[in-house]
Amino acid sequence: MTNIFTAPAIAIDGLHHSYGANPVLRGLDLTVQRGEIYALLGGNGAGKSTTLSALLGFLRPCSGSVRVCGTDPVADARAARSQMAYVPENVSLYEHLTARENIGYFLALAKAERGGDAIEAALSAVGLTQAAKDKRLSGFSKGMRQKVAIALALARDVPVLLLDEPTSGLDPRAVLEFNRLLDAAREREVAVLMVTHDLVSAVDIADRIGFLSEGKIEEEQTASTAGPRFDLNALHDRYTLVAGAPA
Amino acid sequence: MNHSHSLWRAEASLLLRSNRNVLALILLLVLSAASVWSGIVQVQDQRATIERVEREQVRDLAAVEEANAGPEGEAGYNAYYAFMLTQDPPPPLAFAAIGQRDLQPYVLRVRALGLQSQLYDSETYNPELALPGVFDWAFVLIYLLPLVVIALGHDLVTAEREGGRLRLLLSLPGNGLWRRRVGLRYTAVLLAIGLPLIIGAMIMAAPAVSIATMILIAALYSAFWFGLAMLIGGATRASTTAAATMIGCWIILTLILPTLAQAVIARAVPVAKGVDLTLAQREVVHHGWDVPKEETFARFFVNHPEWRGQEEFEGRFHWKWYYAMHQVGDEAVAADVSAYRDSLKKRETMTKLLGYVLPGVGTMNVLHRMADTDIQGQLAYQDSIAAFHTKLRQFYYPYFFEEQAFDHSDFAMIPRYEPRSSGGTPPTEALAALAFLSLLVLALGSRRLLNAGREQGGR
Numbered sequence: 001m002t003n004i005f006t007a008p009a010i011a012i013d014g015l016h017h018s019y020g021a022n023p024v025l026r027g028l029d030l031t032v033q034r035g036e037i038y039a040l041l042g043g044n045g046a047g048k049s050t051t052l053s054a055l056l057g058f059l060r061p062c063s064g065s066v067r068v069c070g071t072d073p074v075a076d077a078r079a080a081r082s083q084m085a086y087v088p089e090n091v092s093l094y095e096h097l098t099a100r101e102n103i104g105y106f107l108a109l110a111k112a113e114r115g116g117d118a119i120e121a122a123l124s125a126v127g128l129t130q131a132a133k134d135k136r137l138s139g140f141s142k143g144m145r146q147k148v149a150i151a152l153a154l155a156r157d158v159p160v161l162l163l164d165e166p167t168s169g170l171d172p173r174a175v176l177e178f179n180r181l182l183d184a185a186r187e188r189e190v191a192v193l194m195v196t197h198d199l200v201s202a203v204d205i206a207d208r209i210g211f212l213s214e215g216k217i218e219e220e221q222t223a224s225t226a227g228p229r230f231d232l233n234a235l236h237d238r239y240t241l242v243a244g245a246p247a
Numbered sequence: 248m249n250h251s252h253s254l255w256r257a258e259a260s261l262l263l264r265s266n267r268n269v270l271a272l273i274l275l276l277v278l279s280a281a282s283v284w285s286g287i288v289q290v291q292d293q294r295a296t297i298e299r300v301e302r303e304q305v306r307d308l309a310a311v312e313e314a315n316a317g318p319e320g321e322a323g324y325n326a327y328y329a330f331m332l333t334q335d336p337p338p339p340l341a342f343a344a345i346g347q348r349d350l351q352p353y354v355l356r357v358r359a360l361g362l363q364s365q366l367y368d369s370e371t372y373n374p375e376l377a378l379p380g381v382f383d384w385a386f387v388l389i390y391l392l393p394l395v396v397i398a399l400g401h402d403l404v405t406a407e408r409e410g411g412r413l414r415l416l417l418s419l420p421g422n423g424l425w426r427r428r429v430g431l432r433y434t435a436v437l438l439a440i441g442l443p444l445i446i447g448a449m450i451m452a453a454p455a456v457s458i459a460t461m462i463l464i465a466a467l468y469s470a471f472w473f474g475l476a477m478l479i480g481g482a483t484r485a486s487t488t489a490a491a492t493m494i495g496c497w498i499i500l501t502l503i504l505p506t507l508a509q510a511v512i513a514r515a516v517p518v519a520k521g522v523d524l525t526l527a528q529r530e531v532v533h534h535g536w537d538v539p540k541e542e543t544f545a546r547f548f549v550n551h552p553e554w555r556g557q558e559e560f561e562g563r564f565h566w567k568w569y570y571a572m573h574q575v576g577d578e579a580v581a582a583d584v585s586a587y588r589d590s591l592k593k594r595e596t597m598t599k600l601l602g603y604v605l606p607g608v609g610t611m612n613v614l615h616r617m618a619d620t621d622i623q624g625q626l627a628y629q630d631s632i633a634a635f636h637t638k639l640r641q642f643y644y645p646y647f648f649e650e651q652a653f654d655h656s657d658f659a660m661i662p663r664y665e666p667r668s669s670g671g672t673p674p675t676e677a678l679a680a681l682a683f684l685s686l687l688v689l690a691l692g693s694r695r696l697l698n699a700g701r702e703q704g705g706r
């Protein structure tokens with residue numbers, strides 16, 4: 001029995017997964033410790049979202065093991081999910097509820113009732129104006145919706161954050177603010193697994209960066225404690241090679 | 248406990264924030280209320296008509312008595328002119344399921360002449376499966392409620408996927424989301440359809456147990472449609488596809504299949520019109536004038552041997568011969584009458600079987616049987632008229648054959664019709680079939696919905 005306090009927050013070991021005849025993950029190993037921010041990069045269709053699905057217990061792995069705080073998310077989905085907050089790609093909440101009502105509703109669903117203060121704080125943290133907090137989402141831009149979803153994840157106050165392209169739709173200033181939120185999360189010993197296309201932002205905030213290709217982590221770099229955190233040039237070459245996309 | 252309470256509240260406020268859902272529910276509530284109201288109006292109309300005819304009846308009988316009864320009075324004239332009132336007051340639940348009462352006579356005045364020429368006076372037999380006819384509560388339940396269920400339930404999963412919320416919802420640690428959502432919509436639909444019925448029942452002083460049973464039937468029928476909504480909503484990717492498929496199911500299950508089945512039944516079991524029986528009977532009676540009187544009496548005595556030997560009379564006309572001729576006319580068409588009734592019953596049996604597989608038909612059958620407003624109820628009224636008619640004839644025969652005078656005291660003794668005790672009990676088999684079908688579809692739908700939510704993390 002793994003101890004919930006000593007086990008890594010995220011531990012993926014030799015994970016294989018195929019959709020029908022399409023093998024997507026082929027022996028993926030990935031570990032994220034508490035207080036660590038891991039940026040997962042990769043081309044379209046590399047299997048980044050699939051990796052998050054495996055962590056959320058949405059998929060039954062063909063082989064290999066997946067643990068979240070020592071819990072198997074397939075065998076005990078509820079326990080695993082109570083440790084994780086997830087911001088899906090292109091997420092949206094209820095259009096006809098206000099930002100505040102949305103957070104309250106989803107927290108209730110997650111059995112994580114927080115006081116109005118916590119909701120207020122989370123909405124302020126993501127940079128929503130006082131007026132916007134009580135507006136219906138139907139008038140929100142993509143970036144503002146993204147912020148509400150992030151606020152929800154923060155308000156959950158759980159040890160593991162899974163973020164799928166969280167900065168898409170955010171303007172550059174909002175990305176900076178978002179990075180500060182991640183900093184704060186790291187301070188609270190939260191483990192963050194963030195799927196992103198944004199190499200610059202990843203370099204700025206991540207403790208480790210991994211490239212997913214051919215169903216495994218092709219290359220992984222850890223931030224150095226002295227000098228520049230990452231070798232941006234090397235990463236850029238790697239990124240264009242793997243992702244086939246400009247940074 | 249407290250937590251789940253607040254979850255239900257949160258879910259309820261989410262449901263009520265959606266204009267579409269609120270509109271659909273209000274529409275159902277309004278239609279249900281309107282149908283109950285219109286049912287009550289119809290029932291009260293029928294009651295008022297019966298009361299009016301009862302008052303006229305008193306006047307008419309007084310006039311007949313005045314003109315024909317007395318120390319010199321002849322029973323024949325009294326029997327000829329005294330139309331006796333029969334009435335079938337609306338059963339307690341008729342306001343909710345008017346059924347055949349919309350078209351069938353519920354007051355009929357009969358005299359001692361041949362019954363078969365009087366019974367079908369205003370008849371137009373409404374096949375039990377007739378498409379939307381009367382606007383009553385049963386109609387709103389059977390035809391309109393499914394549309395509201397479709398509006399509320401077709402996109403439970405697809406709307407979340409399309410709205411970009413499904414993966415987030417599925418990633419949360421709580422459970423019972425779909426159960427709460429379906430349960431809430433189900434409860435809301437039942438309240439909207441059921442509350443007006445309960446209020447109507449209170450106004451009409453209908454028995455509480457029967458109303459509870461009707462609500463149970465509505466609950467089963469709604470369960471069928473919610474089950475179907477989950478089944479289809481869980482199997483389709485897009486809300487529009489789900490909605491279109493559901494509407495298709497609604498058209499097929501409530502309109503096309505019942506209509507086709509009705510045509511098949513009508514073809515398989517031809518039913519003569521009641522008016523044909525009337526004509527046949529009259530034919531016999533008309534012909535009777537030319538038939539030798541001994542022959543008519545001989546046929547009459549087959550079923551009325553007690554009057555044998557009293558047929559002689561002087562002159563060309565005598566009431567005993569006249570009424571015997573009418574009775575012989577009835578008896579001549581007896582085989583046709585029983586064939587006619589048998590085929591009506593056979594149709595009803597086939598409709599009953601159809602109700603075992605088509606929930607709309609099954610629901611209608613059960614409701615109309617409970618309300619006693621179906622063909623069975625109509626035939627029961629006819630039976631009670633026939634029994635009364637026999638009593639009436641038996642009353643007059645001694646006067647005809649023994650040539651007794653018909654005085655005022657005799658007039659006062661003319662039998663009066665006692666309304667049958669109406670009101671049906673729910674047919675257990677049909678109710679069980681409806682329950683089985685509905686719960687099966689509900690179970691399949693729930694499973695499908697849960698799987699649809701889980702499959703591949705809601706992609």
Ligand SMILES: Nc1ncnc2c1ncn2[C@@H]1O[C@H](COP(=O)(O)OP(=O)(O)O)[C@@H](O)[C@H]1O
Binds near residue numbers: 024
């Ligand atoms: N539910 C699914 N069914 C079938 N194929 C899928 C499913 N989800 C993803 N895929 C396929 O798996 C591959 C990886 O998808 P995904 O993990 O979403 O990639 P990424 O997030 O890295 O862009 C893609 O080829 C995608 O088409």
Ligand SMILES: [Mg+2]
Binds near residue numbers: 048049089
């Ligand atoms: Mg993806």
